[in-house]
Amino acid sequence: MQRTEFPPGPRQPALANALRLWRDPVRFLLGLHRRYGDMFTVNFPSFPRLVYVAEPELVKQVFSGDPGRFHAGEANATVLEPALGPNSVLILDEREHMRQRKLLLPPFHGESIRAYGDLIREIADRDIETWPVGSPFALRPHTQRMTLDVILRAVFGVRDAKRIALARRLVDEFGRRSHAVILFPYLRRRLGPLSPMARFERARDALDRLIYEEIAKRRAEDPDVERSDVLSLMLRATHEDGSPMSDQELRDELVTVIGAGHETTATALAWAVERLLRNPGVLERLRTELADGDEEYLDAVIKETLRVRPVITDVARKLTAPAEIGGYTLPAGTFVLPAIIAVHHREDLYPRPFEFRPERFLEGQGEGYAWIPFGGGVRRCLGASFAQYEMRIVLRAIVERAQLRAADQASEALRPRNITLAPSRGTRVILERAVLPRVEPARATAVGAAS
Numbered sequence: 001m002q003r004t005e006f007p008p009g010p011r012q013p014a015l016a017n018a019l020r021l022w023r024d025p026v027r028f029l030l031g032l033h034r035r036y037g038d039m040f041t042v043n044f045p046s047f048p049r050l051v052y053v054a055e056p057e058l059v060k061q062v063f064s065g066d067p068g069r070f071h072a073g074e075a076n077a078t079v080l081e082p083a084l085g086p087n088s089v090l091i092l093d094e095r096e097h098m099r100q101r102k103l104l105l106p107p108f109h110g111e112s113i114r115a116y117g118d119l120i121r122e123i124a125d126r127d128i129e130t131w132p133v134g135s136p137f138a139l140r141p142h143t144q145r146m147t148l149d150v151i152l153r154a155v156f157g158v159r160d161a162k163r164i165a166l167a168r169r170l171v172d173e174f175g176r177r178s179h180a181v182i183l184f185p186y187l188r189r190r191l192g193p194l195s196p197m198a199r200f201e202r203a204r205d206a207l208d209r210l211i212y213e214e215i216a217k218r219r220a221e222d223p224d225v226e227r228s229d230v231l232s233l234m235l236r237a238t239h240e241d242g243s244p245m246s247d248q249e250l251r252d253e254l255v256t257v258i259g260a261g262h263e264t265t266a267t268a269l270a271w272a273v274e275r276l277l278r279n280p281g282v283l284e285r286l287r288t289e290l291a292d293g294d295e296e297y298l299d300a301v302i303k304e305t306l307r308v309r310p311v312i313t314d315v316a317r318k319l320t321a322p323a324e325i326g327g328y329t330l331p332a333g334t335f336v337l338p339a340i341i342a343v344h345h346r347e348d349l350y351p352r353p354f355e356f357r358p359e360r361f362l363e364g365q366g367e368g369y370a371w372i373p374f375g376g377g378v379r380r381c382l383g384a385s386f387a388q389y390e391m392r393i394v395l396r397a398i399v400e401r402a403q404l405r406a407a408d409q410a411s412e413a414l415r416p417r418n419i420t421l422a423p424s425r426g427t428r429v430i431l432e433r434a435v436l437p438r439v440e441p442a443r444a445t446a447v448g449a450a451s
């Protein structure tokens with residue numbers, strides 16, 4: 001029987017829900033799932049009602065629902081538009097969304113990403129060589145620097161060291177200044193030069209200037225010089241009507257890739273190491289299998305990391321018309337959210353769900369809509385293959401070159417950090433011993449001129 005009311009949920013004030021989510025999102029969402037079942041409703045300040053779904057069949061209905069009825073772009077725009085701009089693939093819907101997505105998919109898929117393997121390894125090796133031996137340090141800033149450098153060099157194709165240093169500074173500042181205006185929409189007003197919005201706009205404009213300069217430089221280059229960075233591929237791509245991407249479109253997609261691509265992957269890498277150091281048996285097996293040249297277990301480690309610490313806890317779709325889900329008819333305007341973290345902790349899908357056990361992925365767990373760290377349907381993360389490829393290379397480099405131990409015994413808690421859930425102490429580690437660089441024939445040092 002169809003029910004027209006909303007699924008059950010907590011009755012406390014919206015602000016109390018927001019505070020509980022902020023303080024401990026995992027405990028809050030898993031607690032609601034346990035108490036109210038596979039669909040539950042939560043109110044938050046300045047949002048319409050949010051309905052979470054936490055069961056693979058229901059998740060499938062949302063992800064494979066008509067994109068004209070389930071608007072991801074509109075839902076994302078409520079928080080991301082000021083930073084990403086109106087052409088970003090993340091905030092568009094329907095035809096406009098597919099138009100941008102088609103242009104962006106090829107550079108992030110299949111053979112295209114293999115061109116970046118040596119570059120990623122080189123960036124990881126160089127960073128590992130800066131780690132101090134014997135004193136505790138947080139690993140996350142290092143993985144963040146690696147993933148940002150990968151984007152600047154593989155995606156933007158920046159080669160000059162000074163430009164890379166400048167870009168790092170501008171992206172860091174942009175990330176810091178975006179945080180407040182993304183989280184608190186009521187701060188999006190200019191209230192004098194020191195207000196959060198004014199600071200955010202200055203940081204955004206500075207980064208934009210650099211991006212537009214890079215685009216102009218690239219447009220002015222000899223077209224016969226073949227380059228394989230993503231910006232060059234995007235410059236060559238055309239819409240269905242044959243028109244190229246405009247500078248504004250390119251800017252919005254490049255900022256989207258920075259925003260969606262580097263902090264997420266950096267956090268996932270930090271979690272992988274945090275979990276491995278708390279599970280020495282898993283680390284030992286990984287080391288052995290890598291030494292034997294087998295990457296199947298490495299893949300399982302990455303999947304298990306993204307299951308138990310999914311980085312992004314949920315994704316949203318805004319209903320443009322009523323939709324029937326799980327026996328409820330939800331009205332237009334409702335936000336429906338597949339609760340990634342709750343699906344990943346279901347006992348029926350993952351026995352002993354809190355344990356870190358990569359073997360489960362070798363045994364066939366995590367099929368279909370049971371494993372959704374990258375969302376799904378026509379909105380599935382565009383960088384999913386790229387991120388997993390990058391994680392494989394960086395983790396291999398860390399395991400091969402660094403003998404690490406956790407700086408503290410206790411596991412790190414999950415804490416909100418911009419759009420991700422990150423380790424509370426930034427994955428604090430001690431490097432006991434650094435393994436000397438591999439002796440290898442000269443590797444390519446930059447993505448750019450094709451060999």
Ligand code: HEM
Binds near residue numbers: 089091101311312375
């Ligand atoms: C471990 C790393 C990453 C995680 C966990 C992650 C997760 C996600 C999630 C959950 C979504 C939303 C999907 C949905 O609404 O169904 C998404 C979208 C997206 N991601 Fe990622 N992501 C990661 C890395 C990357 C990277 C490296 C890039 C680019 C190089 C990237 C680019 C994007 C883009 C462009 C979208 C928007 C897709 C669309 O709306 O059509 N992500 N990602």
